Amino acid sequence: MIHEVDETLKGLLGGGALAGAGIEVSFEAPTRDWAARRNAPVVNAYLYDIREDVTLRQRGHLAVRDQRDVVVRRRRPPRWFRLSYLVTAWTKTPQDEHRLLSAVLATLLPRELLAPDELPLSLRALGLSVPLTVAGAQTESRSLAEIWSALGGELKPSLDLVVTVPFPAYPEYDAGPPVTEGATVRVGGLDGGPGASEGRSHRPRQVAAAREARAAGREPARRPDAR
Secondary structure, eight states, X not given: OXXXXXXXXXXXXXXXXXXXXXXXXXXXOOOHHHHHHOOSOEEEEEEEEEEEOGGGOOOSOEEEEOTTSOEEXXXXXXXXXXXXXEEEEEOSSHHHHXXXXXXXXXXXXXXXEEOGGGSOHHHHTTTOOEEEEESOOOOSSSOHHHHHXXXXXXXXXXXXXXXXXXXXXXXXXXXXXXXXXXXXXXXXXXXXXXXXOEEEEOOOOOXXXXXXXXXXXOOOOOOTTOO
16 A cells, blocks of 8 residues: 555656656655766655554454445445655755645645545545645654654655555455345144144335435335235
8 A cells, every 4th residue: 555655656756836847756765875866956855754644544344345235245434544744856956846736735735625536546546535634733752853864864855645545454254145035933732732733924125225325316126925
């Protein structure tokens, strides 16, 4: 999932206000050695923190339905993780770096939520939107000064970009086949003799199906023998 988020961010940062500018997007650690090797303007998005957002954790199971709206599998709700990126601009002059950071802000500020159709295939399959925040209040335990100190570089202007992504919680469980026939109950006589027993059967009530149909604006299907 992480590498797919990288690809999504690369497309976002390379487009928008920076479209056609030929600006490289890098995910390498912005160390002194890396800075010495660069020879062109670069927007760097360094992933410095990964942690679960426990406030979004859910319990239970989710139903997986096929094209006929029949439950075929059940799976656990996904776990949500906060991916924190340190976004910096690298050029020859501070003024150009500030222009690049302004372009990054102009590109990301309108994108507070990424729709499923904008995400890679595996994330898109979950059918969930992905929240994105930029330059917000820092909530991680590590300060930016500590991050730059660990990288061995000098403190630079930066944007804190946080993408909260769902990660599937495996495994999935096969669901049993839907109930199509009612149960048959045999009631014996008072003396317990076999001749006194009789069978009674009933059809399952389709209450849940009728409610779902009404909620979707459809008329619930009637049984052939219903009057």
